[in-house]
Amino acid sequence: MKSLRVTLCAAALLLAFGPVQATTPAPAKGKVSAAVADAAGKRFLQLADEYYDALARFEPVAATQNGDNRFDDRIGMAIAPAEQARQYARYRRFQQRLNAIDRRALVRSDQINYDVLAFELKTLLSFEPYPGHLLPISQMDSLPITLANFAGGEASQPLGTVKQYEAYLNRLAQLPAWIDQAIVNMKEGMRQGVTHPKAIMQSALPQFQKLVSATPEQSIYYTPIAKLPATFSPADKARLTAAYRKTIGTNLMPALARLATFLEQQYVPACRTSTGLADVPNGPAWYKVRVADSTTTDLTPEQIHAIGLKEVARIQGEFARLGPKLGYDGPPAGLPVWVSQQPRFFPFKTEEQVQAEYHKLNDLLDTKLPAMFTLLPKAKLDLRLEPELSRDTASDHYTAPAADGSRPGVFWSVVTDPKKYGSTGMTTLFLHEGKPGHHFHIALMQELGLPNFRKFGGNTAFTEGWALYAETLGREMGLFEDPAQYFGHLSDELLRATRLVVDTGMHAKGWTREQTIQYMKDTLGYDAVAKSETERYMAWPGQALAYKIGALKIMELRQRAQAELGNKFSLPAFHEQVLGDGTLPLSLLEAKIDHWIVQQKAAAR
Known part of the structure; x- marks a missing residue:
């Protein structure tokens, strides 16, 4: 989010x-x-x-x-x-x-x-002061791709009633004007020297080319018509089918073709060859604003870079102690590659087997989480596979439930090839994206009686910081007693620490894309995500800093509360304090926890 x-x-x-x-x-x-x-x-x-x-x-x-x-x-x-x-x-x-x-x-x-x-x-x-509108499209997000992902009716936009079909159709009718405005903006960006790096737009181009179809019926946006509910009347079916065919064929298909052609022939060739945001006009100041936005702190890029280096060293030290427990006796930096070569950590042959493992984990957590949480969301958590269109670029993620309870929260797993889907990271991933990570926080936000701007809003440092902190609870629940699952946890934690180094490296210290990819390969010990992660940080400067900065603050506050309260400390009560007022800036969260500590000490006298 x-x-x-x-x-x-x-x-x-x-x-x-x-x-x-x-x-x-x-x-x-x-x-x-x-x-x-x-x-x-x-x-x-x-x-x-x-x-x-x-x-x-x-x-x-x-x-x-x-x-x-x-x-x-x-x-x-x-x-x-x-x-x-x-x-x-x-x-x-x-x-x-x-x-x-x-x-x-x-x-x-x-x-x-x-x-x-x-x-x-x-x-x-x-x-x-900063021209973000000149960068309307990247490989990470754009309106045409978002609406395409809505077409199946399984994402955030429901497609189950005639009125909902009409609402989605209205969005499709408005999309050509948005596309034309995006092209105007990108042309102005080319003139001002405010473009995305060429490398990430080359990665994005195939997405938009896939949206172009020869007929309306072949368009992904026509998917709702292929899935018309049987409960619709014959008249509604006929009317909606004709309307979708006309809107897509007459207006949307030509607009999508214009966009794909413009990107390929004009925009990608004109994009900058540099990597960081510092290389666009006012880029250094723009990046600092994005860092403040992402972290909700006044930390500088230099301070965050140093925190990242310290965390990387700490986690690599854990690798040294873990390797022998897995049967590995080489240097710590080689552990991830060794794990990636062990067939026992890649046991899946079908998508259904991957999903079954997540369902098993979900059931296990239902027995363990009540000991840690007294404040729980009412909304259910569903587990689904990512749609095919976005599997090549998406990461496993969570989407919020509908405020009216009509749609559950969803954990989306991205399985491009089940045989290559590693099992070691599944526990920590589900703790983060499912529960008690995003689901316990975001679904609860819908139920706290907050004003709409808070119910449907938030900040990344708290949201992702909480989810990363939630991963660490796996150790207390005994989920990381399996060394393979603990390796998966450390591997993901190392990725989040590495982000602090490379995001600030690219956007504040002049690192190149190639230098960043190499640092990620050397640090993480594998290259499976080095390119895609680097290009993500190029598209979203500063966004990836939120995870580790937010988690470190929550862990710091927990340690402070435990030290101050001693045997009076209650973990469920602490979690209720963190989550009970919804998403907060980290400084406000810190003030809240400090006040709670004072109250608890006074009550214990």
Whole structure:
């Protein structure tokens, strides 16, 4: 899930949890009256709802992906410069209205919401100087590919009723205008020297060429018609079939052909040959904004690079101790390659066998997690295979449940070749993408009674940091007593640490794509993901920093609480504190946990 966030100062964030200096003008001395508090609360909640609706209308497909299906018939035109200018003006007006609300008059829960909203608005406005709209398409994400993945009805956009079929059709009807705007933007990017690196667009090109079809019936966007529910009336079936055929054949197919031709003949040849964001105009400052967004901290790229090197060394030390337990007696750096050559770690012959193993793990976790969590989501977790279109570029991932309960959370496993699907990483992967990782956090967000901007929003440092922290719980549950599964955990953890080094290396230290790929091969001990991961970081500068930075903060807070509370420390209670107010910037989470520690110590006296 992508999000735009930065950090507030620590003093402001502490306000929800302790008596420190306020960020808004102090009210007159004396207790705030009930009438004043009620009025402030109503003003704030109205502002919060209007803010979220402005976000959802600006990027309705993102709203769909986050579980809000109210805008499933729109795609928006967020990449249009004029619309972007209007949206930034809205953000400034929201910020002015927020500053006019007396924060101290709000109840505790709304003080937290206030701080998160202030955080979000400051983040969104920090991106205004930078031309992100000139980079509308990459191998990692684009609207045409997203809508293609919706076509099967198994992703975020439901396709089970006539109204839902019409909503998706409306999106297809709007897509040609988006494609033409994207082409205009990329041409302007070529003029300004703001393009993606050529290497990642060469990887992206086949995706868009696959979207071009000879007839409407061969188009992936026609898939809903091939799966028309039997419950639809003959009249609805005939009407929808004709409408899909006309929209795809008359408007969408020519637009997709224009896009593929433009990318191949004009854009890819004109893309820059450099690697990092620092090589575009204002790139170094742009990268710092992205780092702040991703980590919700004020850490510099240089500090993060150093943290990454330290973590890489620590994890490689664990490899040295683990190797002999697996029957390996060579140098630690050679362990991953050795594991990759052992047939016993590649036991699958079919996709169904891979899925069966995940279902077995899911059942096992149902018996173990209640000892660690008292706060659990009501939504179910489903396990599905990634659609064929995106298997070559996708990573295993999670999608949120629908807010109305009509769709469960989904763990998507990406199985391109079952015989090459390694078993050693499955436990740590499911702990991260399934439960108690993304599912326990994101599904719970739908159930906490939060304002919509928080229910359907978030920040990457908390979201991915929690999921990476959740992986570490496998050791306490005895899931890593199998050395092979512990190797998988360490291998994935090493990847997250390596990201800190190479992302900052590429975008702040001048590393080349080839240098980065080689460092990943040397550090990870294998080259299976070195190219795809490097190109991911090229497309999404800073995004991959969130995982390890967020996890390290949560682990730090747990260790602090354990040291301060001793035998009074409760792991389920700690997890409830981390998750119970939804996604928070790391500085606000830290303030919350520190306040909880003080409360627990006082209660124990």
